[in-house]
Amino acid sequence: MTARDEILARVRQGVGRGDFAARRAAAEAALQAAQRGPQPAIVADPAADLASRLRDKAASLASTVDTVADWAAAPAAVARYLVAHELGEAAVATPEVATLDWAGAGLQVAGRGAEDADRVGISGCFCGIAETGTLLLLSGAATPATVSLLPETHIALLAASRIVATLEDAFALVRAEHGSLPRALNFISGPSRTGDIEQTIVLGAHGPCRVHLILIGDAS
Amino acid sequence: MTAAGQAMHFQTRAGQQLRDAVLQRALRKARPLFVGKRARGMAGLAADGLDFESLRSTAKNIRNRTLADLDVWLAIFEERATASGAEVLWARDGEEVARLVVDLAKRHGVSLATKSKSMLSEEARLNEALAAAGVRPVETDLGEYIVQLAGEPPSHIIAPAVHKTLGQVESLFAEAHGRPPVDRGADDIPVMAREARAVLRQHFLSAEMGISGANFLIAETGSAALVTNEGNGRMVTTLPRLHVVITGIEKVVPMLEDFATLMRLLPRSATGQAISNYVSLLTGTKRPGDLDGPEKTVFILVDNGRAKLLGSDYQDMLRCIRCGACMNHCPVYFALGGHAYGWVYPGPMGSVLTPLLTGLDKAPDLPHASTGCNQCGSVCPVDIPLPELMHRLREEQVERRLQPWPERLALGLWGGLARRPALYRRATRLAARYLDWLAEGSGRIRIFGLAPQWTAGRDLPVAAGRTFHELYAARKRD
């Protein structure tokens, strides 16, 4: 017997029920029902301001947050941030956002995957999650995962219209717009951190040390 | 990695750990931090209008539903993971895990493997097997990296180096990174984290194979869910051309909505965070046009003693989501540290899981490593009745006559006496006088010859020198 057959036989014995086909059909039906567990209060609150909740939560995760009126204003906002933190004028960006007018803001931005030497990575986001101040980035040809991972500074551009309330809402949006999942859904909540030396929290473990969020078109 | 047999010697190791002053200092420092973090996490839940009890009963239900039809959910997971381009392998035990991984490494010309934390790879003693096959395994979670440098197993499932002090970490880094040791204070911790970052970054970039665990498997999508704070999980699953996920068969959950519920509990229970810094859902391999991601993804689904718990008195233990809250709130864990437990899993969950997975005869003391305070059971986010399961294991020991021999001897003697009332009265009267004499009238015995370990760290209080029978008889006369 192969390991697979042997393990599955043990599992079936432990489960102790024979009606596999019926149980399988019930399981498929449960997947269709997509029932949610208890939801946070913001879900039921018609007055909930998702953008300001996301901003507050992101700040509490040690991210910094800026707001601009539209996409055309994003490169200048990035340039301001880089000057303020003395991070130079060069950056790598996901091909998705590399088409913005970076040169117009005095920046040299390369659209590609990130390499070890890149100090600043600029990406868009698939959506933002207000509940926890989380950014969701999907992997893809125009959105390589390394840009939000290797550089010490990650600058994320997020349209305010793409903010949802919860993780469940984010999953619903992925299903609606993509059907099946891309290779990686990366949920990012602030700069990387570790507490492994004497339980002291240090920002900047293996991922970025700084996450700067630029919210685009937030009317609130 | 310690052998399963080490769990045999819980009492001896416990004594050593109690006398280790450095360890005691590290543990004293960590305990209030862990407890405070979870308390803040729970306060955050309440502030969001969520109730711990209703969330945990939903979570418990998700895990129970999955286990009740585990054959179905594993079949769905396997189909969908395969359809997304991953390969699914199965391993009966730790040895088979090691064999499969070594084989993959050889076939893909791997000389360096970066690892994100995987407790199952500890069960499989994978690092030893890889090293023996000429593959260098590098742990990349900072805590795991520290204990790997020290040549020790992790002492906590989410804080593997909780037993190490700053000074100890500094000497390990100095030696491993080839520099003279420096006098370090708490302010230098960021410098040390940076040093490890720089060293490990080079490994991330050059490793041919990434090995990770999975916090959950999602049947709906055939994905692995990986939760980390450091970002090492992302590195290990993005950069090498081969990614191997090693995880237990019980880790599957039906769908993304279930995962969302569990994620409201897991980080808050573990570190008090509303969400960990990085949560990744990994499905299949690099897609056409993708600039990064592994060309090959392999899941190794491991039994190693889990399947036989299904339908048993201990099935509840399979709900465990490895958050560490039970050990973070356990007085026994904080008196001894994780190494005393002798195998991969420490604390209350280890006291239940180790005997179940390695054999009750090989871990005879662990079901007794309890004060009965039930703090573990009350914080467990999937409501596992840990003290009850330990109790059940103790009952099983008695039924199978597996108790530690002094206990068997004592119970045997007591049983013999209890059936002979006259003899019993005489013997207990004698014993009470004897204890009173040992205590020199102080009411406490400092060193008790019949249980020297018991009195090594505490005194044995002594009754008034008269037995219950005598006192009862005297009362009746009054």
Ligand code: SF4
């Ligand atoms: S037994 Fe419960 S508290 Fe302990 S690690 Fe598992 S889920 Fe967490």
